[in-house]
Amino acid sequence: MLKTNFKAVSIFLMILVFYIGGIPLRSNINSVEERSMGFKDHFDTFDPTLWYRSDGWANGADFGVAWLKDHVEFSDGKMMLRLDDAPNNHNKPYTSGEFSTLEKYSYGRIEGRLKAAKGVGLVTSLFTYSKHADEIDIEILGKDTTKLETNFFVKGVRGINAHAIIDLGFDSSEDYHDYAIEWSPNYIKWFVDGKLVRTVDGNGIELPSEPSAIMANLWSGAGAAARTWTGEFVYPGSSVRAYYDYIKFTPQKDDDSTETPTVS
Numbered sequence: 001m002l003k004t005n006f007k008a009v010s011i012f013l014m015i016l017v018f019y020i021g022g023i024p025l026r027s028n029i030n031s032v033e034e035r036s037m038g039f040k041d042h043f044d045t046f047d048p049t050l051w052y053r054s055d056g057w058a059n060g061a062d063f064g065v066a067w068l069k070d071h072v073e074f075s076d077g078k079m080m081l082r083l084d085d086a087p088n089n090h091n092k093p094y095t096s097g098e099f100s101t102l103e104k105y106s107y108g109r110i111e112g113r114l115k116a117a118k119g120v121g122l123v124t125s126l127f128t129y130s131k132h133a134d135e136i137d138i139e140i141l142g143k144d145t146t147k148l149e150t151n152f153f154v155k156g157v158r159g160i161n162a163h164a165i166i167d168l169g170f171d172s173s174e175d176y177h178d179y180a181i182e183w184s185p186n187y188i189k190w191f192v193d194g195k196l197v198r199t200v201d202g203n204g205i206e207l208p209s210e211p212s213a214i215m216a217n218l219w220s221g222a223g224a225a226a227r228t229w230t231g232e233f234v235y236p237g238s239s240v241r242a243y244y245d246y247i248k249f250t251p252q253k254d255d256d257s258t259e260t261p262t263v264s
Contacts, residue, residue, distance in 0.1 A: 071097035121233025
């Protein structure tokens with residue numbers, strides 16, 4: 001009887017070692033290891049293991065859109081965010097698309113190749129966003145698509161020297177260009193077509209530090225945002241789109257970081 005009980009306990013412990021909550025730990029570790037190596041999605045199709053499409057909700061008064069998942073489209077190796085006057089259940093005049101990673105990523109390089117939407121009131125973006133509203137932004141306003149707006153927030157509060165406007169030297173709505181953020185505990189850097197265009201040094205400045213989703217959206221300003229920043233959007237009578245050729249994440253592994261890249 002003792003031998004039988006010991007054998008049963010041994011089997012139970014082996015199962016407990018390999019499974020937590022019915023999920024094999026080995027599989028979970030492999031998944032995290034793979035994600036910690038980063039990703040690059042060329043948008044040949046929608047990958048539900050990597051991305052989430054916002055659906056059936058809306059942001060606050062500064063946003064003139066609600067989100068529906070069918071406004072995130074895929075065609076010819078491109079992801080397109082469509083903004084139009086389709087009805088929604090949030091009393092917003094317009095409906096658009098928003099795209100987010102399922103996982104949250106720590107320090108590294110976030111980059112995308114995109115073509116911005118043109119039109120007063122519109123914002124095309126690629127950004128990071130955390131549970132407690134840490135945020136780093138790449139934003140192109142449709143009222144002047146020759147400019148790139150850079151920004152960051154720490155726990156929902158705009159950081160010191162956070163906002164700056166970069167003259168691109170081209171019209172970002174006419175062709176695809178590469179935009180990137182390098183994020184570390186010590187600095188944030190923004191790049192356009194591989195060229196460094198801005199650096200914020202973290203010496204004496206609090207920077208975003210919380211693991212964050214990588215996101216993209218297209219929206220029209222409303223309320224105070226429209227009056228003071230984006231301009232008032234007037235619907236042109238047909239759909240407006242922002243185009244994304246790829247989005248890529250590479251975790252930081254150099255000596256500049258004292259922390260190991262993580263995925264949550």
